[in-house]
Amino acid sequence: MLTFNNTELLSSTIESHVIPAERVAHVQVGNNLEHGLLVLTKSGYTAIPVLDPHYKLYGLISSPMILDAILGLQRIEFEKLEEMKVSDVMNSDIPRLRLQDTIEVALEMLINHPFVCVEDENGIFEGIITRRALLKIFQEKLIQ
Numbered sequence: 001m002l003t004f005n006n007t008e009l010l011s012s013t014i015e016s017h018v019i020p021a022e023r024v025a026h027v028q029v030g031n032n033l034e035h036g037l038l039v040l041t042k043s044g045y046t047a048i049p050v051l052d053p054h055y056k057l058y059g060l061i062s063s064p065m066i067l068d069a070i071l072g073l074q075r076i077e078f079e080k081l082e083e084m085k086v087s088d089v090m091n092s093d094i095p096r097l098r099l100q101d102t103i104e105v106a107l108e109m110l111i112n113h114p115f116v117c118v119e120d121e122n123g124i125f126e127g128i129i130t131r132r133a134l135l136k137i138f139q140e141k142l143i144q
């Protein structure tokens, strides 16, 4: 039978499971869509955080968001890649966590999102926590 002390685990903080900001691929809010698509494609991720030069977190951008923005009625308007900014298409309505938040809080958010951004009290980006990291925690606890 699989058992574990779930209250202890669920009430522990996410801090040690966060991928730190310096290891997270990101784009800047003022970059154009061409640069955004380049970083997304090169990184191999479909969505990445949008930051400013001071690492303030603005939102997320994904390849489908960029493709949707350049899709015209008759054709793909590639010229928009250069004209439009990341800030024009990013999603700023995103869930956010703090390093002190518990695994339980993160678990609830990660049901609907493959990763969630972590910020400090000033909105400065600290990193991300991924669904994969959370599944790993539970796997390690369950299969001991």
Ligand code: AMP
Residues within 6 Å of the ligand: 019, 023, 024, 025, 026, 045, 046, 047, 048, 049, 114, 115, 128, 130, 131, 132, 133
């Ligand atoms: P994973 O669970 O590792 O597949 O990651 C889930 C999602 O989190 C990826 O599809 C990316 O959108 C994001 N992600 C994970 N690691 C990174 C990273 N190092 N830099 C940017 N985004 C990441």
